Amino acid sequence: MTSVSGAAAAGEGWGQGCGANCFTLDEDGFTCRRVLDAPEVWRVELLMHDTFLPSVNAFVVLDGGEALVVDAGTPDPLNDTRLMRALLGLGVDPAETPTTLFCTHAHIDHVGLARELAEAGARVLVPEGVLADMRRFAVPAWRDEMAARMRAEGAPDAEAVELADVIWDHVVNFETEKIAFSTVAPGDAVRLGRWAFEVVAAPGHTVGQCVLWEPETRTAFLGDAVLFLCSTCIGFWGEGEDPLGEQLRTLGALAEKGIEHAFMGHGLQEGSVSERCLGNADHHERRSARALAAIAERPGSTGYELVPAMGWRAPFDRWAETPAMTRWFLVSESIAHLDHLVATGAVRRERGADGAHRYFAVE
Numbered sequence: 039m040t041s042v043s044g045a046a047a048a049g050e051g052w053g054q055g056c057g058a059n060c061f062t063l064d065e066d067g068f069t070c071r072r073v074l075d076a077p078e079v080w081r082v083e084l085l086m087h088d089t090f091l092p093s094v095n096a097f098v099v100l101d102g103g104e105a106l107v108v109d110a111g112t113p114d115p116l117n118d119t120r121l122m123r124a125l126l127g128l129g130v131d132p133a134e135t136p137t138t139l140f141c142t143h144a145h146i147d148h149v150g151l152a153r154e155l156a157e158a159g160a161r162v163l164v165p166e167g168v169l170a171d172m173r174r175f176a177v178p179a180w181r182d183e184m185a186a187r188m189r190a191e192g193a194p195d196a197e198a199v200e201l202a203d204v205i206w207d208h209v210v211n212f213e214t215e216k217i218a219f220s221t222v223a224p225g226d227a228v229r230l231g232r233w234a235f236e237v238v239a240a241p242g243h244t245v246g247q248c249v250l251w252e253p254e255t256r257t258a259f260l261g262d263a264v265l266f267l268c269s270t271c272i273g274f275w276g277e278g279e280d281p282l283g284e285q286l287r288t289l290g291a292l293a294e295k296g297i298e299h300a301f302m303g304h305g306l307q308e309g310s311v312s313e314r315c316l317g318n319a320d321h322h323e324r325r326s327a328r329a330l331a332a333i334a335e336r337p338g339s340t341g342y343e344l345v346p347a348m349g350w351r352a353p354f355d356r357w358a359e360t361p362a363m364t365r366w367f368l369v370s371e372s373i374a375h376l377d378h379l380v381a382t383g384a385v386r387r388e389r390g391a392d393g394a395h396r397y398f399a400v401e
């Protein structure tokens with residue numbers, strides 16, 4: 039193939055049909071596909087960076103000549119092109135079409151293209167709690183707080199800093215980034231044509247995450263509140279907070295909502311949302327029970343010492359060669375389990391003379 043025909047092929051590489059109600063966004067298999075008729079929802083699959091997740095979803099909802107985009111992918115130029123091609127293919131020009139971007143939470147894989155959408159003319163909506171997340175977690179002080187907490191849990195100094203460094207800036211702060219936005223609160227409605235999507239708080243994965251809920255069609259946009267691909271990551275917040283407890287309450291509430299059509303940040307719905315929420319809650323409860331058993335067996339262990347005893351499928355024999363991001367997920371979610379056991383009164387945390395937290399089961 040000559041370079042000329044190669045260039046022509048590249049030029050023709052998007053917008054091709056990939057079945058009914060589907061068009062390609064490039065030649066790498068990224069597509070925009072209609073996933074629901076009422077409301078009319080299109081899934082835009084975008085490249086995910088840095089984790090084992092294969093992709094991240096942005097959803098475009100259309101009605102009455104307006105567009106609602108739920109979450110905005112990771113920030114790279116190819117994803118920017120893919121999302122803009124999806125909008126173009128759907129006849130949406132944010133400069134002409136009233137377009138709203140709703141961000142479920144401020145993780146970089148969900149707000150990465152917020153600036154591009156805002157600059158193209160979209161109105162950006164952020165839940166109040168997510169703005170609070172941005173102010174609390176997208177600042178260097180949080181990196182230091184994280185490192186200090188992991189040190190207190192017994193992580194070696196260098197590793198505590200390494201793990202904090204690898205993750206702390208995965209929250210984007212729209213204020214310091216100067217991305218224009220306005221806020222909404224739980225209970226508010228995000229309107230689109232004939233539809234009204236209710237903003238519903240869903241804390242756990244982050245402090246302020248919110249989902250969108252349309253009760254008539256029982257449709258929900260869930261961000262990372264629950265996934266079918268894997269268990270959603272629950273990291274520690276501050277000492278005295280209980281993110282896992284929050285997540286268990288969120289899963290319980292979502293299980294009772296009667297969601298029929300769920301659109302999540304990663305992957306697709308596979309079966310009953312209610313069953314998935316309850317199953318995921320059980321999964322967390324089993325891990326907490328393992329943590330409690332390990333503490334009962336070895337009272338006075340530090341958090342860091344307890345990580346391998348919590349039943350993770352992870353290469354603890356090759357810990358040093360394990361990517362920092364993976365080690366971060368393991369340590370952080372283990373600490374969240376310990377915080378949960380302390381919050382529920384099952385475990386007592388004592389600070390030793392060396393400053394390290396040690397754990398004891400409450401009889």
Ligand SMILES: [Zn+2]
Pocket residue numbers: 143145243262
């Ligand atoms: Zn997330």
Ligand SMILES: [Zn+2]
Pocket residue numbers: 094145147148262303304
């Ligand atoms: Zn995500």
